[in-house]
Amino acid sequence: NAGVTQTPKFQVLKTGQSMTLQCAQDMNHNSMYWYRQDPGMGLRLIYYSASEGTTDKGEVPNGYNVSRLNKREFSLRLESAAPSQTSVYFCASTSRRLTNEKLFFGSGTQLSVL
């Protein structure tokens, strides 16, 4: 069972370039999330999708866009990358069938913007 799969695992961009981080889950979860984690820090919520067809801003949405393509996939796009977006990006999902379900995380994408 793959769980939450993120691609790519590593990426180096130049300032101004664009890219899309892909995330897919095979657990039939309703809710999906994108977080960023800076060195030695906690996770900050960028965007989330409570259910298929809906997306909402989190704590740090500026410079990012998202697409909930279907129930399985939730992508994060950087239109014009900036050095401040150098971080590790985590995708997570949860079922929300019950309250307080745990988050399942992917293994992360390490992004460097030069």
Add this chain to the structure above:
Amino acid sequence: TQLLEQSPQFLSIQEGENLTVYCNSSSVFSSLQWYRQEPGEGPVLLVTVVTGGEVKKLKRLTFQFGDARKDSSLHITAAQPGDTGLYLCAGATTSGTYKYIFGTGTRLKVLA
């Protein structure tokens, strides 16, 4: 913006010592979760506390949710090198839609 502050930020202790990590907020959460993260991996859930005042034990780890559901603590008894990692608290909100806000993190190193 909800903010979850963890303290201490860093902790280095000897094997066998006890420690407590705190997670504080001015906001009320429907539940609070504790995760542990190893280098190069995503966080993994340790426990979820839901009721104000709730205490849960997981072997040598004791978790408590504050009465007002604004704060939580993690106590580790007789720490072992295997406890080394980044500990994160996360508050779940239900205001409109579900989202999980993470704390600032506590990096623990247990020396043999």
